[in-house]
Amino acid sequence: MSQMIINGMVLGMIYALIALGLTLIFSIMNVVNFAHGQMYMLGGFVVYYLYGVYQLNYFLALIAAALALAVIGIIFEKFFFRRVIRLAKREENTMLLAMGTALLLENLALFSFGEKQRGVPPVVTGVYEIGGGYLPAGRALVFFVALFLVIGLLLFVQYTRPGRAMRALAQDKEATYLQGVDINQISALGFAIGAALAGLAGGLLITIFAINAGSGTAVSTKAFTMIMIGGAGVVSGAILGGFVLGFCEAIGYETLPGSTTYLIIFIALILFLIVRPQGIMGRPQG
Protein backbone atom coordinates (compact mmCIF):
# COMPACT_ATOMS: atom_id res chain seq x y z
CA MET A 1 0.00 0.00 0.00
CA SER A 2 2.62 2.53 1.04
CA GLN A 3 4.70 1.31 -1.90
CA MET A 4 1.86 2.34 -4.20
CA ILE A 5 1.67 5.76 -2.58
CA ILE A 6 5.42 6.29 -2.97
CA ASN A 7 5.36 5.21 -6.63
CA GLY A 8 2.28 7.34 -7.23
CA MET A 9 3.90 10.41 -5.70
CA VAL A 10 7.07 10.10 -7.81
CA LEU A 11 5.18 9.40 -11.04
CA GLY A 12 2.62 12.09 -10.30
CA MET A 13 5.29 14.71 -9.70
CA ILE A 14 7.06 14.05 -12.98
CA TYR A 15 3.75 13.80 -14.85
CA ALA A 16 2.75 17.15 -13.42
CA LEU A 17 5.92 18.56 -14.97
CA ILE A 18 5.00 17.11 -18.38
CA ALA A 19 1.40 18.32 -18.15
CA LEU A 20 2.50 21.79 -17.07
CA GLY A 21 4.64 22.19 -20.18
CA LEU A 22 1.79 21.11 -22.41
CA THR A 23 -0.78 23.27 -20.68
CA LEU A 24 1.54 26.30 -20.78
CA ILE A 25 1.85 26.14 -24.56
CA PHE A 26 -1.85 25.42 -24.89
CA SER A 27 -3.01 28.35 -22.77
CA ILE A 28 -0.70 30.89 -24.39
CA MET A 29 -0.99 29.90 -28.03
CA ASN A 30 -4.11 27.73 -28.11
CA VAL A 31 -2.01 25.02 -29.74
CA VAL A 32 -1.80 21.44 -28.55
CA ASN A 33 1.83 20.50 -28.83
CA PHE A 34 1.47 17.01 -30.29
CA ALA A 35 5.27 16.81 -30.29
CA HIS A 36 5.39 17.02 -26.49
CA GLY A 37 6.19 13.34 -26.09
CA GLN A 38 8.85 13.55 -28.77
CA MET A 39 10.38 16.52 -26.95
CA TYR A 40 10.41 14.43 -23.79
CA MET A 41 12.19 11.68 -25.74
CA LEU A 42 14.78 14.12 -27.12
CA GLY A 43 15.47 15.45 -23.63
CA GLY A 44 16.05 11.88 -22.53
CA PHE A 45 18.51 11.32 -25.38
CA VAL A 46 20.47 14.48 -24.58
CA VAL A 47 20.95 13.22 -21.03
CA TYR A 48 21.72 9.73 -22.30
CA TYR A 49 24.55 10.98 -24.51
CA LEU A 50 26.00 13.62 -22.19
CA TYR A 51 25.65 11.76 -18.90
CA GLY A 52 25.44 8.12 -19.97
CA VAL A 53 27.97 8.09 -22.82
CA TYR A 54 30.27 11.09 -22.26
CA GLN A 55 30.15 10.83 -18.44
CA LEU A 56 29.34 14.50 -17.89
CA ASN A 57 27.85 15.68 -14.60
CA TYR A 58 24.18 14.67 -14.49
CA PHE A 59 22.89 18.12 -13.64
CA LEU A 60 24.90 19.75 -16.42
CA ALA A 61 23.40 17.20 -18.81
CA LEU A 62 19.93 18.05 -17.50
CA ILE A 63 20.52 21.76 -18.09
CA ALA A 64 21.81 21.00 -21.59
CA ALA A 65 18.63 19.02 -22.29
CA ALA A 66 16.49 21.95 -21.18
CA LEU A 67 18.46 24.40 -23.33
CA ALA A 68 18.42 22.14 -26.40
CA LEU A 69 14.66 21.71 -26.19
CA ALA A 70 14.13 25.43 -25.54
CA VAL A 71 15.96 26.14 -28.80
CA ILE A 72 13.80 23.61 -30.65
CA GLY A 73 10.72 25.22 -29.10
CA ILE A 74 11.76 28.68 -30.27
CA ILE A 75 12.46 27.40 -33.78
CA PHE A 76 9.06 25.71 -33.94
CA GLU A 77 7.25 28.81 -32.74
CA LYS A 78 9.15 31.26 -34.90
CA PHE A 79 9.20 29.39 -38.19
CA PHE A 80 6.15 27.14 -38.07
CA PHE A 81 3.41 28.01 -35.62
CA ARG A 82 3.53 31.80 -35.86
CA ARG A 83 2.83 31.78 -39.59
CA VAL A 84 0.23 29.02 -39.54
CA ILE A 85 -1.70 30.55 -36.63
CA ARG A 86 -1.78 33.87 -38.49
CA LEU A 87 -2.94 32.33 -41.78
CA ALA A 88 -5.14 29.44 -40.64
CA LYS A 89 -8.83 29.67 -41.31
CA ARG A 90 -9.47 26.51 -39.30
CA GLU A 91 -7.82 25.36 -36.11
CA GLU A 92 -7.33 21.97 -37.77
CA ASN A 93 -4.40 23.50 -39.63
CA THR A 94 -2.37 24.15 -36.49
CA MET A 95 -3.24 20.67 -35.26
CA LEU A 96 -1.94 19.01 -38.40
CA LEU A 97 1.16 21.18 -38.25
CA ALA A 98 1.72 20.06 -34.66
CA MET A 99 1.33 16.41 -35.67
CA GLY A 100 3.77 17.00 -38.52
CA THR A 101 6.37 18.35 -36.12
CA ALA A 102 5.83 15.31 -33.90
CA LEU A 103 6.41 12.88 -36.77
CA LEU A 104 9.42 14.89 -37.91
CA LEU A 105 11.11 14.83 -34.51
CA GLU A 106 10.36 11.16 -34.06
CA ASN A 107 11.91 10.26 -37.41
CA LEU A 108 14.93 12.46 -36.99
CA ALA A 109 15.51 10.72 -33.68
CA LEU A 110 15.00 7.32 -35.27
CA PHE A 111 17.61 8.03 -37.93
CA SER A 112 20.14 9.58 -35.60
CA PHE A 113 19.74 7.46 -32.46
CA GLY A 114 18.45 4.14 -33.81
CA GLU A 115 15.69 2.00 -32.37
CA LYS A 116 17.55 0.71 -29.33
CA GLN A 117 16.15 1.06 -25.87
CA ARG A 118 18.40 3.49 -23.92
CA GLY A 119 18.82 3.95 -20.20
CA VAL A 120 21.41 5.53 -17.92
CA PRO A 121 23.04 4.31 -14.70
CA PRO A 122 21.46 5.70 -11.53
CA VAL A 123 22.72 9.10 -10.40
CA VAL A 124 22.64 8.27 -6.71
CA THR A 125 22.46 4.87 -5.06
CA GLY A 126 20.76 3.66 -1.93
CA VAL A 127 17.23 2.95 -0.81
CA TYR A 128 15.08 4.67 1.81
CA GLU A 129 12.39 2.79 3.68
CA ILE A 130 9.27 4.79 4.38
CA GLY A 131 6.43 3.20 6.30
CA GLY A 132 7.01 -0.28 4.87
CA GLY A 133 7.54 0.91 1.29
CA TYR A 134 10.84 1.31 -0.46
CA LEU A 135 11.99 4.49 -2.17
CA PRO A 136 15.22 4.19 -4.19
CA ALA A 137 17.38 7.29 -3.82
CA GLY A 138 17.32 7.83 -7.60
CA ARG A 139 13.56 8.19 -7.52
CA ALA A 140 13.72 10.50 -4.53
CA LEU A 141 16.12 12.71 -6.48
CA VAL A 142 13.76 12.79 -9.47
CA PHE A 143 10.88 13.68 -7.16
CA PHE A 144 12.69 16.60 -5.55
CA VAL A 145 14.13 18.00 -8.78
CA ALA A 146 10.66 17.87 -10.35
CA LEU A 147 9.12 19.47 -7.27
CA PHE A 148 11.72 22.22 -7.38
CA LEU A 149 11.04 22.85 -11.08
CA VAL A 150 7.27 22.95 -10.64
CA ILE A 151 7.55 25.45 -7.76
CA GLY A 152 10.06 27.49 -9.74
CA LEU A 153 7.75 27.64 -12.73
CA LEU A 154 4.75 28.63 -10.61
CA LEU A 155 6.75 31.43 -8.98
CA PHE A 156 8.04 32.58 -12.37
CA VAL A 157 4.58 32.72 -13.89
CA GLN A 158 3.12 34.38 -10.80
CA TYR A 159 5.65 37.08 -9.98
CA THR A 160 7.95 37.99 -12.88
CA ARG A 161 7.18 40.43 -15.69
CA PRO A 162 7.36 37.88 -18.54
CA GLY A 163 5.35 35.48 -16.38
CA ARG A 164 2.61 38.07 -15.91
CA ALA A 165 2.69 38.81 -19.64
CA MET A 166 2.14 35.10 -20.29
CA ARG A 167 -0.85 34.96 -18.01
CA ALA A 168 -2.23 38.09 -19.63
CA LEU A 169 -1.73 36.56 -23.07
CA ALA A 170 -3.60 33.46 -21.99
CA GLN A 171 -6.54 35.61 -20.88
CA ASP A 172 -6.86 38.13 -23.69
CA LYS A 173 -4.56 38.53 -26.64
CA GLU A 174 -5.76 41.94 -27.85
CA ALA A 175 -5.71 43.54 -24.44
CA THR A 176 -2.19 42.22 -23.83
CA TYR A 177 -1.07 43.65 -27.14
CA LEU A 178 -2.58 47.02 -26.25
CA GLN A 179 -0.58 47.06 -23.03
CA GLY A 180 2.60 47.07 -25.08
CA VAL A 181 3.58 43.44 -24.64
CA ASP A 182 5.61 41.96 -27.46
CA ILE A 183 3.27 39.07 -28.22
CA ASN A 184 5.70 37.25 -30.53
CA GLN A 185 8.46 37.33 -27.97
CA ILE A 186 6.24 36.09 -25.16
CA SER A 187 4.79 33.32 -27.32
CA ALA A 188 8.29 32.19 -28.25
CA LEU A 189 9.28 32.27 -24.58
CA GLY A 190 6.22 30.26 -23.62
CA PHE A 191 6.90 27.67 -26.29
CA ALA A 192 10.53 27.49 -25.23
CA ILE A 193 9.64 26.95 -21.56
CA GLY A 194 7.01 24.37 -22.44
CA ALA A 195 9.46 22.45 -24.61
CA ALA A 196 12.20 22.76 -22.01
CA LEU A 197 9.88 21.28 -19.36
CA ALA A 198 9.23 18.31 -21.63
CA GLY A 199 12.97 17.91 -22.13
CA LEU A 200 13.64 18.14 -18.39
CA ALA A 201 10.99 15.54 -17.68
CA GLY A 202 12.60 13.22 -20.23
CA GLY A 203 16.05 13.85 -18.78
CA LEU A 204 14.78 13.10 -15.27
CA LEU A 205 12.73 10.04 -16.08
CA ILE A 206 15.40 8.35 -18.21
CA THR A 207 17.13 7.53 -14.92
CA ILE A 208 14.10 5.38 -14.03
CA PHE A 209 12.58 4.17 -17.32
CA ALA A 210 14.59 3.48 -20.47
CA ILE A 211 13.47 5.28 -23.62
CA ASN A 212 13.71 4.72 -27.35
CA ALA A 213 13.10 6.91 -30.39
CA GLY A 214 9.52 5.68 -30.63
CA SER A 215 8.43 6.29 -27.06
CA GLY A 216 7.15 9.81 -27.78
CA THR A 217 3.59 8.95 -28.81
CA ALA A 218 2.91 7.05 -25.61
CA VAL A 219 4.12 10.02 -23.54
CA SER A 220 2.02 12.45 -25.61
CA THR A 221 -1.02 10.26 -25.05
CA LYS A 222 -0.36 10.27 -21.31
CA ALA A 223 0.09 14.04 -21.34
CA PHE A 224 -3.22 14.51 -23.17
CA THR A 225 -4.92 12.21 -20.68
CA MET A 226 -3.58 14.30 -17.80
CA ILE A 227 -4.74 17.61 -19.15
CA MET A 228 -8.12 16.16 -20.06
CA ILE A 229 -8.52 14.92 -16.49
CA GLY A 230 -7.39 18.19 -14.96
CA GLY A 231 -8.71 20.62 -17.55
CA ALA A 232 -6.69 22.09 -20.42
CA GLY A 233 -5.03 25.46 -20.02
CA VAL A 234 -5.34 25.53 -16.23
CA VAL A 235 -2.16 25.26 -14.16
CA SER A 236 -3.80 23.66 -11.12
CA GLY A 237 -5.57 21.25 -13.46
CA ALA A 238 -2.30 20.15 -15.03
CA ILE A 239 -0.75 19.39 -11.65
CA LEU A 240 -3.86 17.58 -10.43
CA GLY A 241 -4.16 15.63 -13.67
CA GLY A 242 -0.53 14.59 -13.40
CA PHE A 243 -1.02 13.24 -9.90
CA VAL A 244 -4.31 11.51 -10.69
CA LEU A 245 -2.72 9.70 -13.62
CA GLY A 246 0.43 8.95 -11.65
CA PHE A 247 -1.56 7.28 -8.88
CA CYS A 248 -3.83 5.42 -11.30
CA GLU A 249 -0.76 3.99 -12.99
CA ALA A 250 0.98 3.14 -9.74
CA ILE A 251 -2.10 1.29 -8.47
CA GLY A 252 -2.77 -0.34 -11.85
CA TYR A 253 0.73 -1.70 -12.34
CA GLU A 254 0.65 -3.28 -8.88
CA THR A 255 -2.72 -4.94 -9.23
CA LEU A 256 -3.44 -5.53 -12.94
CA PRO A 257 -1.64 -7.54 -15.61
CA GLY A 258 0.39 -5.77 -18.32
CA SER A 259 -1.19 -3.11 -20.46
CA THR A 260 -4.74 -3.55 -19.12
CA THR A 261 -4.07 -0.58 -16.83
CA TYR A 262 -4.11 1.86 -19.72
CA LEU A 263 -7.16 0.28 -21.28
CA ILE A 264 -9.04 0.82 -18.01
CA ILE A 265 -7.69 4.36 -17.67
CA PHE A 266 -8.95 5.25 -21.16
CA ILE A 267 -12.38 3.77 -20.53
CA ALA A 268 -12.57 5.62 -17.22
CA LEU A 269 -11.50 8.82 -18.98
CA ILE A 270 -14.29 8.56 -21.55
CA LEU A 271 -16.83 7.86 -18.81
CA PHE A 272 -15.47 10.80 -16.81
CA LEU A 273 -15.72 13.14 -19.80
CA ILE A 274 -19.41 12.29 -20.17
CA VAL A 275 -19.97 13.80 -16.75
CA ARG A 276 -17.45 16.61 -16.98
CA PRO A 277 -16.19 17.39 -20.49
CA GLN A 278 -14.00 20.29 -19.36
CA GLY A 279 -12.02 18.28 -16.79
CA ILE A 280 -11.88 18.77 -13.03
CA MET A 281 -10.55 22.32 -12.94
CA GLY A 282 -11.33 23.47 -16.48
CA ARG A 283 -13.67 26.21 -17.49
CA PRO A 284 -16.60 25.18 -19.70
CA GLN A 285 -15.47 25.37 -23.30
CA GLY A 286 -17.26 27.25 -26.00
Add this chain to the structure above:
Amino acid sequence: MAATRKVESERVEEKVREGGKGKPGILSSVLPFSLSSVLLFFLGLIYLIIFPLLYRDSRYVLGVVINASMLSVISLGVWLTFTIGRTNISQGAFALIGGYTTAILSVRYGVSFWLCLPLSGLMAALIGALIGWPILRLRGVYFAMITLSLTEATRLAFLNGGDFTRGGTGIVDIPRPGALSIAGITLIPAFKGSDPLPFYYLAASLLVLTLISLRRLTQSRIGWVFRSLRQNEELASSIGINVAKYRVMAYAICCFIGGLGGSFFAAFQQNIYPATYTVTDSIYFMLYCFLGGLDYLFGPVVGAFLLIISFELLHSIQTYQTMIYAIIMITFMLWLPNGILSLRFKK
Protein backbone atom coordinates in the same frame (compact mmCIF):
# COMPACT_ATOMS: atom_id res chain seq x y z
CA MET B 1 -12.60 38.25 -43.28
CA ALA B 2 -15.47 38.62 -40.82
CA ALA B 3 -17.77 39.76 -43.60
CA THR B 4 -17.13 36.76 -45.83
CA ARG B 5 -17.61 34.43 -42.91
CA LYS B 6 -20.97 36.00 -42.18
CA VAL B 7 -22.07 35.64 -45.79
CA GLU B 8 -20.99 32.04 -45.79
CA SER B 9 -22.90 31.20 -42.66
CA GLU B 10 -26.01 32.90 -44.03
CA ARG B 11 -25.69 30.79 -47.12
CA VAL B 12 -25.51 27.66 -45.03
CA GLU B 13 -28.51 28.69 -42.98
CA GLU B 14 -30.51 29.37 -46.12
CA LYS B 15 -29.56 25.98 -47.53
CA VAL B 16 -30.58 24.22 -44.34
CA ARG B 17 -33.97 25.91 -44.46
CA GLU B 18 -34.71 25.27 -48.11
CA GLY B 19 -33.72 21.63 -47.85
CA GLY B 20 -30.42 21.65 -49.71
CA LYS B 21 -31.68 22.12 -53.27
CA GLY B 22 -29.20 24.53 -54.82
CA LYS B 23 -29.81 26.76 -57.84
CA PRO B 24 -28.55 25.20 -61.06
CA GLY B 25 -25.43 26.75 -62.62
CA ILE B 26 -25.45 28.53 -66.00
CA LEU B 27 -23.86 25.67 -67.88
CA SER B 28 -26.10 23.00 -66.45
CA SER B 29 -29.18 25.01 -67.34
CA VAL B 30 -28.18 24.78 -71.02
CA LEU B 31 -26.84 21.25 -71.08
CA PRO B 32 -28.48 18.30 -69.36
CA PHE B 33 -25.12 17.58 -67.71
CA SER B 34 -22.19 19.73 -66.69
CA LEU B 35 -18.67 19.57 -68.10
CA SER B 36 -17.19 18.33 -64.85
CA SER B 37 -19.65 15.45 -64.66
CA VAL B 38 -18.61 14.34 -68.17
CA LEU B 39 -15.00 14.46 -67.06
CA LEU B 40 -15.85 12.49 -63.93
CA PHE B 41 -17.74 9.92 -65.99
CA PHE B 42 -14.69 9.29 -68.18
CA LEU B 43 -12.37 9.17 -65.21
CA GLY B 44 -14.69 6.61 -63.62
CA LEU B 45 -14.78 4.60 -66.85
CA ILE B 46 -10.98 4.49 -67.05
CA TYR B 47 -10.68 3.62 -63.38
CA LEU B 48 -13.31 0.90 -63.31
CA ILE B 49 -12.91 -0.75 -66.72
CA ILE B 50 -9.97 0.36 -68.86
CA PHE B 51 -7.25 0.45 -66.20
CA PRO B 52 -7.82 -3.08 -64.83
CA LEU B 53 -7.95 -4.48 -68.38
CA LEU B 54 -4.60 -2.87 -69.22
CA TYR B 55 -2.85 -3.93 -66.04
CA ARG B 56 -4.61 -7.21 -65.30
CA ASP B 57 -1.35 -9.15 -65.27
CA SER B 58 0.65 -6.75 -63.16
CA ARG B 59 0.04 -7.73 -59.57
CA TYR B 60 2.25 -4.94 -58.36
CA VAL B 61 0.47 -2.07 -60.14
CA LEU B 62 -2.94 -3.42 -59.18
CA GLY B 63 -1.78 -3.79 -55.57
CA VAL B 64 -0.69 -0.16 -55.40
CA VAL B 65 -3.97 1.13 -56.80
CA ILE B 66 -5.96 -1.18 -54.50
CA ASN B 67 -4.09 0.29 -51.54
CA ALA B 68 -4.64 3.86 -52.69
CA SER B 69 -8.33 3.21 -53.37
CA MET B 70 -9.11 1.68 -50.01
CA LEU B 71 -7.06 4.22 -48.07
CA SER B 72 -9.07 6.88 -49.94
CA VAL B 73 -12.28 5.19 -48.81
CA ILE B 74 -11.16 5.17 -45.16
CA SER B 75 -10.01 8.80 -45.42
CA LEU B 76 -13.35 9.82 -46.90
CA GLY B 77 -14.86 8.91 -43.55
CA VAL B 78 -12.45 11.25 -41.80
CA TRP B 79 -13.31 13.89 -44.36
CA LEU B 80 -16.98 13.63 -43.36
CA THR B 81 -16.13 14.34 -39.73
CA PHE B 82 -14.16 17.37 -40.88
CA THR B 83 -17.37 18.73 -42.43
CA ILE B 84 -18.96 18.79 -38.97
CA GLY B 85 -15.88 20.56 -37.64
CA ARG B 86 -14.22 17.78 -35.69
CA THR B 87 -10.62 16.66 -36.00
CA ASN B 88 -10.96 12.91 -35.91
CA ILE B 89 -7.85 10.90 -35.06
CA SER B 90 -9.83 7.74 -34.28
CA GLN B 91 -10.33 6.33 -37.77
CA GLY B 92 -7.49 3.85 -37.24
CA ALA B 93 -9.42 2.44 -34.26
CA PHE B 94 -12.51 1.80 -36.35
CA ALA B 95 -10.53 0.29 -39.22
CA LEU B 96 -9.08 -2.02 -36.58
CA ILE B 97 -12.54 -2.85 -35.23
CA GLY B 98 -13.78 -3.61 -38.74
CA GLY B 99 -10.74 -5.70 -39.54
CA TYR B 100 -11.04 -7.74 -36.34
CA THR B 101 -14.79 -8.23 -36.84
CA THR B 102 -14.11 -9.77 -40.25
CA ALA B 103 -11.16 -11.77 -38.94
CA ILE B 104 -13.00 -13.22 -35.94
CA LEU B 105 -16.26 -13.90 -37.78
CA SER B 106 -14.60 -15.61 -40.73
CA VAL B 107 -11.90 -17.54 -38.87
CA ARG B 108 -13.88 -18.56 -35.79
CA TYR B 109 -17.39 -18.91 -37.12
CA GLY B 110 -16.76 -19.44 -40.83
CA VAL B 111 -19.01 -16.57 -41.86
CA SER B 112 -18.77 -15.60 -45.54
CA PHE B 113 -16.76 -12.48 -46.35
CA TRP B 114 -19.75 -10.98 -48.12
CA LEU B 115 -21.62 -11.01 -44.85
CA CYS B 116 -18.56 -9.97 -42.83
CA LEU B 117 -18.01 -6.84 -44.91
CA PRO B 118 -21.29 -5.09 -44.07
CA LEU B 119 -21.30 -6.52 -40.55
CA SER B 120 -17.84 -5.04 -39.92
CA GLY B 121 -19.07 -1.67 -41.08
CA LEU B 122 -22.15 -1.95 -38.86
CA MET B 123 -20.11 -3.07 -35.87
CA ALA B 124 -17.79 -0.09 -36.28
CA ALA B 125 -20.76 2.25 -36.72
CA LEU B 126 -22.48 0.86 -33.62
CA ILE B 127 -19.39 1.24 -31.43
CA GLY B 128 -18.76 4.63 -33.04
CA ALA B 129 -22.26 5.81 -32.18
CA LEU B 130 -21.96 4.55 -28.59
CA ILE B 131 -18.59 6.20 -27.97
CA GLY B 132 -19.35 9.17 -30.19
CA TRP B 133 -22.43 10.20 -28.27
CA PRO B 134 -20.46 11.29 -25.18
CA ILE B 135 -17.18 12.34 -26.79
CA LEU B 136 -18.74 14.46 -29.53
CA ARG B 137 -19.66 16.94 -26.83
CA LEU B 138 -16.00 17.87 -26.91
CA ARG B 139 -14.70 20.19 -29.59
CA GLY B 140 -11.52 21.30 -31.23
CA VAL B 141 -8.32 20.13 -29.63
CA TYR B 142 -10.22 18.31 -26.87
CA PHE B 143 -11.92 16.10 -29.41
CA ALA B 144 -8.61 15.56 -31.21
CA MET B 145 -6.95 14.48 -27.95
CA ILE B 146 -9.70 12.07 -26.89
CA THR B 147 -9.87 10.45 -30.33
CA LEU B 148 -6.10 10.01 -30.29
CA SER B 149 -6.43 8.26 -26.94
CA LEU B 150 -9.25 6.16 -28.38
CA THR B 151 -6.95 4.83 -31.11
CA GLU B 152 -4.41 3.85 -28.46
CA ALA B 153 -7.13 2.32 -26.26
CA THR B 154 -8.50 0.20 -29.11
CA ARG B 155 -5.04 -1.11 -29.93
CA LEU B 156 -4.59 -2.06 -26.27
CA ALA B 157 -8.03 -3.66 -26.15
CA PHE B 158 -7.19 -5.99 -29.03
CA LEU B 159 -3.76 -6.63 -27.58
CA ASN B 160 -5.37 -7.73 -24.29
CA GLY B 161 -8.23 -9.63 -25.88
CA GLY B 162 -6.75 -12.97 -24.83
CA ASP B 163 -7.65 -15.99 -26.90
CA PHE B 164 -10.53 -14.18 -28.60
CA THR B 165 -8.30 -11.73 -30.49
CA ARG B 166 -5.10 -13.78 -30.09
CA GLY B 167 -3.27 -10.81 -28.58
CA GLY B 168 -0.06 -9.60 -30.15
CA THR B 169 0.34 -12.54 -32.52
CA GLY B 170 -2.72 -11.33 -34.42
CA ILE B 171 -5.01 -13.36 -36.64
CA VAL B 172 -3.05 -14.54 -39.65
CA ASP B 173 -5.19 -17.13 -41.42
CA ILE B 174 -8.09 -15.08 -42.71
CA PRO B 175 -9.60 -16.88 -45.72
CA ARG B 176 -9.99 -15.20 -49.11
CA PRO B 177 -13.55 -14.17 -49.99
CA GLY B 178 -15.62 -17.10 -51.23
CA ALA B 179 -18.36 -17.08 -53.83
CA LEU B 180 -21.46 -15.01 -53.29
CA SER B 181 -24.59 -16.69 -54.53
CA ILE B 182 -28.22 -15.90 -53.91
CA ALA B 183 -30.87 -18.53 -54.68
CA GLY B 184 -28.39 -20.74 -56.52
CA ILE B 185 -27.17 -17.99 -58.85
CA THR B 186 -23.51 -17.10 -58.37
CA LEU B 187 -23.25 -13.33 -58.33
CA ILE B 188 -19.56 -13.10 -57.48
CA PRO B 189 -17.22 -16.05 -58.03
CA ALA B 190 -14.77 -17.04 -55.28
CA PHE B 191 -11.48 -15.08 -55.15
CA LYS B 192 -8.92 -17.58 -56.38
CA GLY B 193 -5.28 -17.92 -55.36
CA SER B 194 -3.28 -14.74 -55.26
CA ASP B 195 -4.90 -12.97 -58.21
CA PRO B 196 -5.47 -9.35 -57.10
CA LEU B 197 -7.88 -8.52 -59.94
CA PRO B 198 -11.10 -9.36 -58.04
CA PHE B 199 -9.82 -7.29 -55.12
CA TYR B 200 -9.23 -4.44 -57.53
CA TYR B 201 -12.82 -4.56 -58.74
CA LEU B 202 -14.07 -4.72 -55.15
CA ALA B 203 -11.90 -1.80 -54.01
CA ALA B 204 -12.79 0.28 -57.05
CA SER B 205 -16.52 -0.31 -56.61
CA LEU B 206 -16.31 0.48 -52.90
CA LEU B 207 -14.53 3.77 -53.66
CA VAL B 208 -17.02 4.76 -56.37
CA LEU B 209 -19.97 3.78 -54.16
CA THR B 210 -18.57 5.73 -51.20
CA LEU B 211 -17.99 8.79 -53.38
CA ILE B 212 -21.49 8.66 -54.85
CA SER B 213 -23.15 8.17 -51.45
CA LEU B 214 -21.12 10.91 -49.81
CA ARG B 215 -21.82 13.28 -52.70
CA ARG B 216 -25.54 12.66 -52.39
CA LEU B 217 -25.29 13.05 -48.62
CA THR B 218 -23.33 16.31 -48.68
CA GLN B 219 -25.67 17.83 -51.24
CA SER B 220 -28.77 16.87 -49.34
CA ARG B 221 -30.23 18.81 -46.45
CA ILE B 222 -28.22 16.67 -44.03
CA GLY B 223 -25.01 17.76 -45.73
CA TRP B 224 -25.87 21.40 -45.15
CA VAL B 225 -26.80 20.63 -41.56
CA PHE B 226 -23.35 19.09 -41.13
CA ARG B 227 -21.70 22.23 -42.48
CA SER B 228 -23.82 24.40 -40.22
CA LEU B 229 -22.50 22.40 -37.26
CA ARG B 230 -18.96 23.22 -38.29
CA GLN B 231 -19.68 26.93 -38.35
CA ASN B 232 -21.76 27.39 -35.27
CA GLU B 233 -23.38 24.63 -33.24
CA GLU B 234 -25.30 27.01 -30.99
CA LEU B 235 -26.81 28.83 -33.96
CA ALA B 236 -27.71 25.53 -35.63
CA SER B 237 -29.34 24.37 -32.43
CA SER B 238 -31.24 27.66 -32.15
CA ILE B 239 -32.95 27.13 -35.50
CA GLY B 240 -34.21 23.78 -34.33
CA ILE B 241 -31.52 21.35 -35.45
CA ASN B 242 -30.96 18.37 -33.18
CA VAL B 243 -27.21 18.95 -32.96
CA ALA B 244 -26.43 15.81 -30.96
CA LYS B 245 -28.28 13.56 -33.41
CA TYR B 246 -26.58 14.91 -36.51
CA ARG B 247 -23.07 14.86 -35.15
CA VAL B 248 -23.45 11.27 -33.96
CA MET B 249 -24.85 10.47 -37.40
CA ALA B 250 -21.81 11.95 -39.16
CA TYR B 251 -19.43 10.16 -36.80
CA ALA B 252 -21.21 6.81 -37.16
CA ILE B 253 -21.09 7.07 -40.97
CA CYS B 254 -17.39 7.83 -40.72
CA CYS B 255 -16.87 4.77 -38.50
CA PHE B 256 -18.95 2.61 -40.85
CA ILE B 257 -16.65 3.55 -43.72
CA GLY B 258 -13.60 2.94 -41.55
CA GLY B 259 -14.97 -0.51 -40.61
CA LEU B 260 -15.53 -1.38 -44.29
CA GLY B 261 -11.96 -0.40 -45.08
CA GLY B 262 -10.59 -2.43 -42.20
CA SER B 263 -12.64 -5.44 -43.27
CA PHE B 264 -11.39 -5.16 -46.86
CA PHE B 265 -7.74 -4.97 -45.81
CA ALA B 266 -8.17 -7.90 -43.43
CA ALA B 267 -9.37 -10.07 -46.31
CA PHE B 268 -6.86 -8.63 -48.77
CA GLN B 269 -3.79 -9.01 -46.58
CA GLN B 270 -5.25 -12.10 -44.86
CA ASN B 271 -3.95 -10.96 -41.50
CA ILE B 272 -4.57 -8.39 -38.80
CA TYR B 273 -2.55 -7.36 -35.77
CA PRO B 274 -3.26 -4.84 -33.00
CA ALA B 275 -0.53 -2.68 -34.57
CA THR B 276 -2.02 -2.80 -38.10
CA TYR B 277 -3.57 0.63 -37.53
CA THR B 278 -1.85 2.97 -35.09
CA VAL B 279 -2.07 6.64 -34.24
CA THR B 280 0.28 7.35 -37.14
CA ASP B 281 -2.18 5.75 -39.57
CA SER B 282 -5.01 7.82 -38.14
CA ILE B 283 -2.89 10.90 -38.75
CA TYR B 284 -2.13 9.80 -42.31
CA PHE B 285 -5.85 9.54 -43.04
CA MET B 286 -6.15 13.17 -41.97
CA LEU B 287 -3.09 14.09 -44.00
CA TYR B 288 -4.69 12.72 -47.20
CA CYS B 289 -7.75 14.90 -46.54
CA PHE B 290 -5.65 18.00 -45.92
CA LEU B 291 -3.39 17.39 -48.89
CA GLY B 292 -6.27 17.30 -51.34
CA GLY B 293 -8.23 19.99 -49.56
CA LEU B 294 -10.82 19.82 -46.81
CA ASP B 295 -13.40 21.72 -48.83
CA TYR B 296 -13.55 19.14 -51.58
CA LEU B 297 -15.11 15.69 -51.59
CA PHE B 298 -12.33 14.53 -53.91
CA GLY B 299 -9.72 15.95 -51.56
CA PRO B 300 -8.91 12.71 -49.69
CA VAL B 301 -8.90 10.73 -52.95
CA VAL B 302 -6.48 13.14 -54.61
CA GLY B 303 -4.30 13.21 -51.50
CA ALA B 304 -4.18 9.44 -51.03
CA PHE B 305 -3.52 8.59 -54.69
CA LEU B 306 -0.91 11.30 -55.04
CA LEU B 307 1.06 10.30 -51.96
CA ILE B 308 0.81 6.53 -52.36
CA ILE B 309 1.58 6.44 -56.06
CA SER B 310 4.43 8.92 -55.86
CA PHE B 311 6.00 6.88 -53.09
CA GLU B 312 5.77 3.75 -55.23
CA LEU B 313 7.45 5.58 -58.10
CA LEU B 314 10.27 6.82 -55.91
CA HIS B 315 11.47 3.55 -54.45
CA SER B 316 14.77 4.94 -53.21
CA ILE B 317 13.14 7.32 -50.74
CA GLN B 318 10.76 4.81 -49.19
CA THR B 319 12.87 4.41 -46.07
CA TYR B 320 12.29 8.07 -45.40
CA GLN B 321 8.54 7.82 -45.97
CA THR B 322 7.39 9.00 -42.55
CA MET B 323 9.92 11.80 -42.47
CA ILE B 324 8.81 13.02 -45.90
CA TYR B 325 5.16 12.77 -44.85
CA ALA B 326 6.03 14.93 -41.86
CA ILE B 327 7.80 17.49 -44.03
CA ILE B 328 4.85 17.52 -46.46
CA MET B 329 2.46 18.13 -43.54
CA ILE B 330 4.52 21.07 -42.31
CA THR B 331 5.12 22.58 -45.75
CA PHE B 332 1.49 22.35 -46.75
CA MET B 333 0.28 23.97 -43.58
CA LEU B 334 2.79 26.78 -44.11
CA TRP B 335 2.16 27.50 -47.77
CA LEU B 336 -0.89 25.67 -49.06
CA PRO B 337 -3.20 25.21 -46.07
CA ASN B 338 -6.30 24.60 -48.20
CA GLY B 339 -4.89 21.71 -50.18
CA ILE B 340 -3.95 20.98 -53.77
CA LEU B 341 -7.47 21.32 -55.14
CA SER B 342 -7.64 24.90 -53.87
CA LEU B 343 -5.12 25.82 -56.59
CA ARG B 344 -7.65 25.04 -59.29
CA PHE B 345 -11.07 25.27 -57.70
CA LYS B 346 -11.63 28.37 -55.59
CA LYS B 347 -14.43 28.26 -53.08
